[in-house]
Amino acid sequence: MGVSVRETAIDFERRRALKAGAGLGLFGVLLAAGLIQPGMVNAATARAAFEAKTLDEALNALGVFSPANSPSIQLTAPEVAENGAVVPVTVESMLFRTEQICVLADKNPTTLIANLRFPEGTEGFLTTRVKMAQTSSVIVLVKADGKYYRASREVKVTAGGC
């Protein structure tokens, strides 16, 4: 029941954690020393990314390095959001085998909003509602067939809702 998918994800996390050991600091060291099980790192890095205060920090914590802009990601968000507490966002990825979608707002106190994984059989489509503190870009990261891509869109926020 989804075990193989999870294990692949953990494997990837582990490789990435080892590769980005410096960025992960203690985690990388403990992982290399075998003191932390990959599953724990998986959960811990996932949570750590939500603490990130800037887009760069968030991308680093997610292990995403300079994702390419993709015209195959359709990001729908209002041009002007009168209520920053409820900003509707729809992501539609036409990329083959979309595995993961992350939603971020680069000027929110914490940048990462949601990080969702799409097992085989689930379409690369997502609608949700997010809070935005001020006018900024909404950024989506899409992982498709093992590679990360991005799309972004500016949303003017007239009343912040964070």
Next chain:
Amino acid sequence: MSAPTKIRATTKDGLTEVRVLMQHEMDNGRRKDEAGNLIPAWYITDVTARHNGRVVLEGEFGTSVSKNPYLVFRFRGGAVGDKVSISWQDNKGETRSDEVSII
């Protein structure tokens, strides 16, 4: 006690669309109450959607998902009468799971 998640799952031409409205405050820990005291962060951290027990969507939320989180997603397969469930856990450790039949 948390309120039930509203779920609506409909299937058409082999594609099932699930609309989800979770009932949760999603406090980010920066807001203040009338007395000026900070309201502690209280938000859903983990979400899992299943179709007949198989995971069709899973992930994590931060504090910037709107109050009463709303999700729409689609998966292939799914027949009328199949079960779709949504489970969540929040940062206080509270959990909730709700299930509907696909219509």
